[in-house]
Amino acid sequence: MRRKVDEKLDALLAFVLPPQCTLCGADGDRRLPLCTDCRADLPWLGHACRLCAEPLPLSSVCGRCLRRAPPQHAAHAAFHYAPPLDRLVQGLKFGGRLGLARLTGALLAEAARNGQWPRPQALMPVPLHDARLRQRGYDQAQVLTREVGRRLSIPVESHRCRRQRHTAPQSGLAPAQRRRNLRGAFDVSPLLALDHVAIVDDVMTTGATVGALATALKRAGVARVDVWALCRAGR
Numbered sequence: 001m002r003r004k005v006d007e008k009l010d011a012l013l014a015f016v017l018p019p020q021c022t023l024c025g026a027d028g029d030r031r032l033p034l035c036t037d038c039r040a041d042l043p044w045l046g047h048a049c050r051l052c053a054e055p056l057p058l059s060s061v062c063g064r065c066l067r068r069a070p071p072q073h074a075a076h077a078a079f080h081y082a083p084p085l086d087r088l089v090q091g092l093k094f095g096g097r098l099g100l101a102r103l104t105g106a107l108l109a110e111a112a113r114n115g116q117w118p119r120p121q122a123l124m125p126v127p128l129h130d131a132r133l134r135q136r137g138y139d140q141a142q143v144l145t146r147e148v149g150r151r152l153s154i155p156v157e158s159h160r161c162r163r164q165r166h167t168a169p170q171s172g173l174a175p176a177q178r179r180r181n182l183r184g185a186f187d188v189s190p191l192l193a194l195d196h197v198a199i200v201d202d203v204m205t206t207g208a209t210v211g212a213l214a215t216a217l218k219r220a221g222v223a224r225v226d227v228w229a230l231c232r233a234g235r
């Protein structure tokens with residue numbers, strides 16, 4: 001209820017006065033709280049690996065994916081995980097700021113549109129563990145995914161997948177340990193009506209988490225799983 005009221009108020013304010021740029025405070029444009037200069041400076045991701053979105057000099061497949069193909073069919077990312085995206089993502093994660101979800105969601109939707117990322121039948125956020133969700137009280141992946149879905153008119157599937165166990169933090173683990181840590185982490189109810197789903201994530205690093213979810217989705221009957229990430233961090 002409160003969120004609905006907030007959204008209406010935001011829309012009204014954006015109509016009456018151009019929103020301020022989230023990054024520098026200058027006037028934004030009518031559609032987004034971002035000014036032209038800051039927008040031009042964003043670290044858009046250029047050529048990358050088709051399977052894991054790792055930046056490459058040409059769009060092809062990286063050595064790592066050639067040696068061991070990831071479970072997803074394709075991976076796309078909008079940005080390098082670099083300033084100011086790191087700041088926006090941190091704000092999204094811990095600040096609980098709905099405006100940031102709207103901004104980052106709009107940018108991810110724009111990247112998908114401009115890059116002609118193949119259109120899935122549904123988008124799916126990486127589910128947070130319930131305990132983590134309760135602690136934070138806010139699921140940034142879900143809010144981001146809903147914004148992308150709204151802008152591209154793609155339905156969001158988030159109820160049929162749960163995080164099954166509380167996994168240890170991934171940082172500091174080697175790739176094989178990461179995969180083991182995540183085995184059985186997601187519980188997906190059958191999704192037989194869907195052939196093509198894209199997982200939406202804020203930052204893709206090694207791809208172990210989205211890979212585990214992609215595997216679970218494929219087991220649940222989804223033929224093709226892609227990954228759409230807002231940012232791609234270096235490994």
Ligand SMILES: [Zn+2]
Nearest residue numbers: 021024035038
């Ligand atoms: Zn600005």
Ligand SMILES: [Zn+2]
Nearest residue numbers: 049052062065
């Ligand atoms: Zn790759």
